[in-house]
Amino acid sequence: MSLPIGLRAWRLLTWALSPAARLLLRQRAARGKEDWTRVNERLGLAGLPRPEGRLIWIHGASVGESLSALPLIGKLLESGNTNVLVTSGTVTSAAMMSQRLPQGAVHQFVPLDTPGAVARFLDHWKPDAGLFVESDLWPNLILTAKDRGVKLALVNARISARSAGRWLGAKKSVRALLSAFDMVLAQDEEIAARFKKLGARKVEVVGSLKADAPPLSVDEDALVVLRQQIGRRPVLLAAQTHPGEDETVLPAHDLLRAIFPDLLTILVPRHTARAQDLEMLCGTRAYKRRSTGGQISDQTAIYIADTMGEMGLFYRLAPFCFLGGTLVPLGGHNVLEPAQLHCAVLAGPHTQSAPRAYDAVLGAQGFGRIASSADLAREAARLLGDPAAAQAAGDAAARGAASQSGAVNRTINALRLLFDARA
DSSP: OOOOHHHHHHHHHHHHHGGGHHHHHHHHHHTTSSOGGGHHHHTTOOSSOOOSSEEEEEEOSSHHHHHHTHHHHHHHHTTSSEEEEEEESOHHHHHHHHHHOOTTEEEEEOOOSSHHHHHHHHHHHOOSEEEEETTOOOHHHHHHHHHTTOEEEEEEEOOOHHHHHHHGGGHHHHHHHHHTOSEEEESSHHHHHHHHHHTOSSEEEOOOGGGGSOOOOOOHHHHHHHHHHHTTOOEEEEEEEOTTTHHHHHHHHHHHHTTOTTOEEEEEESSGGGHHHHHHHHTTSOEEEGGGTOOOOTTOOEEEOOOSSOHHHHHTTOSEEEESSTTTTTOOOOTHHHHHTTOEEEBOSOOTTSHHHHHHHHHHHTOOBOOSHHHHHHHHHHHHTOHHHHHHHHHHHHHHHHTTOOHHHHHHHHHHHHHHHHO
16 A cells, blocks of 8 residues: 555655764764764664564653553563563663663664664564554654564553644544554543544553553662751652743742741752753752752752652652643643652643543542642642641552553553464
């Protein structure tokens, strides 16, 4: 069947740009966006041998998708006759996977979506099945794998109403892409309906894999050190914040300091490169910055936690948090991560990335929606002034998160049909 004109144009464009691929990667590496020591993987040249036996390939765009796949990877490896290849596209996800992948699973950078890189990747790895996490849809990669007989599934599938609306402008192309998947395993009914409307063939609702992820890990020594530095001071944690949100948190901090003079606010930016911007926003407020070795003292009002991979540490330091990406229209970050650690959640109105999870956690708490500095200060003051209520809210959040579990087993049961069809 001939490709729609949009996909044919993409294939022609990526073929024409292939000679410039290495230069592009070099420029990205200079900005810290690529690992130059592994750049050949982005060109489809494997950095590891293919293991013997069945190979299941799992692709997630970045850290969030890769981490959500970890419970699924563990289940796939339990059979003992399966190997797992994990691909992702970011330096941070590669570093995370190097620490978290179990034995029997390996990581490679996903190849650029050029015909040559994709062909080299598939020539070497010859996966028996490919599982794409959420909605990272690369046309050459997906369609070439399908043409080679690789069984494909879109797992933990998610697409926002906004993204689905944009795809409707290229109906034939998105239908061709989604039709390449033998099954789409959606997080909820609304998402499933969007995929069906876009042309996916077999769509099932299985829930979110993130609900089955193990609690975020922590460096116990670092936890002891920070607890000693903080002592008995009340803590306001603002986790994974974006521009526009810190400007809401800091005035709330000022309001709270009038009630709790020794309040410590921990700011954890979603992107660590924003640390200098946060320093400027702090103004005359006394701050310390974690990445430069700053330590919390009695005089520290703001602690800028600009390090990677330590959210498990900060969620354990506070009985509740403000969760970023929710006061700006980004859809919110993973609400289950703090909730699993009995850290109650305050969130803005923009939670469309995972509405069921947010509803489960905030519904179990019985509160949590905010829209302003005054809202944040009011809710934080109530919890800081009543530690028993804060603990009860954290316990309720954990129950709400637990209510969302089970997606891994449902995903595995659905995938058995896919794997049996491959045999």
